[in-house]
Amino acid sequence: MKILSFVYGEHSCGLAVIENGRPKYCYEEDRFSRVKSSTDWKNLFFRFPILSMYELQYKNQENINDFDVYLFPKIYGIDGATDQFLSKISKQCNFYIDVDKIKSKSFEYDHHGSHCALAYYTSGFFNKKCLVVSIDALGCNHSAKYYLGENGKMKYIDGIDGGRLSYGTYYAMLTELLGFQRLKDEGKVVGMSSHGEIIDDLYNIFTNVIGPLDGIKTRKFKDNFDGQMFIDFYTEFFKLVGSRFYKNTKTLNNIAAVGQLAFENSICELLNKLHDLYADYDHVCLSGGIFANVKLNKRINELTWVKEVYITPSMGDEGLPLGSGLLYNSSNNNQDVFRLNDVYFGSDYSGLEIQDTINCENFVDKIVCEDLDIDKVAQLLDQQHIIGLFQGRMEYGPRALGNRTILADARKVEAYNKLNDRLNRNDCMPFAPVVLEEYAVDIFKIEKSRYTAEFMTMLYETKSEWHDRIPSALHPIDKTARIQIVHETKNKLLYDILKSFYIRTGVPVLINTSFNVHEEPIVCWPENAMNHLVNGIVDYLIIENKLYSLKK
Numbered sequence: 001m002k003i004l005s006f007v008y009g010e011h012s013c014g015l016a017v018i019e020n021g022r023p024k025y026c027y028e029e030d031r032f033s034r035v036k037s038s039t040d041w042k043n044l045f046f047r048f049p050i051l052s053m054y055e056l057q058y059k060n061q062e063n064i065n066d067f068d069v070y071l072f073p074k075i076y077g078i079d080g081a082t083d084q085f086l087s088k089i090s091k092q093c094n095f096y097i098d099v100d101k102i103k104s105k106s107f108e109y110d111h112h113g114s115h116c117a118l119a120y121y122t123s124g125f126f127n128k129k130c131l132v133v134s135i136d137a138l139g140c141n142h143s144a145k146y147y148l149g150e151n152g153k154m155k156y157i158d159g160i161d162g163g164r165l166s167y168g169t170y171y172a173m174l175t176e177l178l179g180f181q182r183l184k185d186e187g188k189v190v191g192m193s194s195h196g197e198i199i200d201d202l203y204n205i206f207t208n209v210i211g212p213l214d215g216i217k218t219r220k221f222k223d224n225f226d227g228q229m230f231i232d233f234y235t236e237f238f239k240l241v242g243s244r245f246y247k248n249t250k251t252l253n254n255i256a257a258v259g260q261l262a263f264e265n266s267i268c269e270l271l272n273k274l275h276d277l278y279a280d281y282d283h284v285c286l287s288g289g290i291f292a293n294v295k296l297n298k299r300i301n302e303l304t305w306v307k308e309v310y311i312t313p314s315m316g317d318e319g320l321p322l323g324s325g326l327l328y329n330s331s332n333n334n335q336d337v338f339r340l341n342d343v344y345f346g347s348d349y350s351g352l353e354i355q356d357t358i359n360c361e362n363f364v365d366k367i368v369c370e371d372l373d374i375d376k377v378a379q380l381l382d383q384q385h386i387i388g389l390f391q392g393r394m395e396y397g398p399r400a401l402g403n404r405t406i407l408a409d410a411r412k413v414e415a416y417n418k419l420n421d422r423l424n425r426n427d428c429m430p431f432a433p434v435v436l437e438e439y440a441v442d443i444f445k446i447e448k449s450r451y452t453a454e455f456m457t458m459l460y461e462t463k464s465e466w467h468d469r470i471p472s473a474l475h476p477i478d479k480t481a482r483i484q485i486v487h488e489t490k491n492k493l494l495y496d497i498l499k500s501f502y503i504r505t506g507v508p509v510l511i512n513t514s515f516n517v518h519e520e521p522i523v524c525w526p527e528n529a530m531n532h533l534v535n536g537i538v539d540y541l542i543i544e545n546k547l548y549s550l551k552k
């Protein structure tokens with residue numbers, strides 16, 4: 001069974017190929033178009049995954065017309081959305097699209113059902129009773145849905161429909177209140193929140209907006225769709241505290257702290273209520289955009305009844321095509337629960353393509369190439385150099401997990417400051433650490449929910465003896481870290497670099513941040529990576545088995 005599933009008309013645009021219940025290709029259009037979805041999110045209904053289709057058709061020789069099943073997003077409020085999409089792509093693509101054939105095998109998928117299927121079926125929670133929860137701003141007229149996952153089947157329980165306030169909209173409101181951009185800067189708010197203090201009056205306002213919970217639902221809004229959240233909040237906020245609060249960094253940190261805490265408390269309360277109703281279900285699978293919030297995820301992991309949490313690495317709408325494929329298979333009794341070995345489902349590039357890039361006139365006279373020597377890389381990192389790492393297939397989801405990654409030393413602030421300046425990045429969130437698998441438990445408190453620590457989707461506490469040893473990888477206030485555990489069998493090159501760095505320094509940790517400058521999607525082609533070298537963003541660049549640097 002070979003499925004081609006699309007996402008568009010959502011925050012993300014892309015596609016996935018699912019073959020025999022496993023991901024084969026997962027593409028996000030913004031990696032190819034080089035325009036981040038968040039920068040033009042208001043145009044989301046006009047973006048289609050044309051470049052992803054070209055990648056599939058031409059590069060991977062997968063005939064678009066030759067799949068067993070085609071899945072399309074059910075777009076609430078737009079009649080004939082799939083027909084419109086097929087009509088558009090058949091005109092825009094430069095290869096033949098057999099619209100009638102595709103239509104005869106096509107189905108529309110549910111938004112939250114697909115989020116949940118991705119979370120449950122990739123959780124690896126074999127023979128466990130799972131509470132499966134998806135929460136975001138809105139999709140298919142719901143901002144949340146809850147399922148029970150058991151014996152490889154998902155059963156719908158309940159959800160929050162579009163007539164009620166939405167947790168995703170709440171966090172967008174908080175982000176905008178602090179002067180940031182929704183769908184892009186939420187991570188900054190999470191980072192700021194650990195710098196602030198809790199102010200009771202403010203806490204009550206936030207809680208009144210997001211709650212009180214009606215069982216396992218949020219409050220109904222009066223008359224203004226997702227704008228109601230903003231109206232309720234601003235009315236109360238300015239009536240009580242107004243601009244006297246809204247003045248300096250300390251206050252903004254306090255607002256972030258309070259907004260985050262009210263958010264965490266409300267969602268934990270919701271999960272606790274679900275647990276009251278389904279007490280046997282002690283494994284939790286989470287998906288949907290709000291679970292990009294690594295601090296919220298830590299709170300959920302700390303609930304005493306939770307045995308283990310899994311947060312899908314592609315928790316946003318970019319995960320929908322893969323999730324919908326798994327959901328389709330499950331509805332045909334054809335999907336097992338499995339564990340992701342990695343998320344390298346994007347494109348890779350051949351030696352010839354890389355060589356063509358190197359030889360082009362933009363680069364050939366400017367760079368020096370040498371065979372990759374892992375020990376030299378460790379030495380360069382020890383000397384506070386910044387290193388770009390480009391290898392294999394691109395990651396699926398918002399995090400760079402070792403194939404399109406920038407590496408730096410976590411021990412000193414020098415590399416941290418250099419990296420922050422070069423990436424034009426100055427938020428409160430520290431860079432995330434990669435850590436050798438065999439030492440992870442010595443440094444971080446990962447006894448619970450260790451699998452999810454392979455994907456940088458949750459904060460973990462750091463053991464006190466390491467607080468001063470890897471300061472650049474930890475939050476400066478609470479010393480937490482959103483870690484990625486690196487296994488030798490899952491990313492050999494990154495593992496070897498870490499190991500060599502450990503032998504040299506005694507520290508099995510490096511900073512890992514995504515390989516892109518501010519506002520740009522993560523690098524896709526070798527050319528994007530090479531531009532980062534030529535423009536001085538990285539000091540050295542690894543592409544597969546070569547090390548590149550600038551000519552002196």
Ligand SMILES: [Fe+2]
Pocket residue numbers: 111115136137138139288289316317
């Ligand atoms: Fe979503």
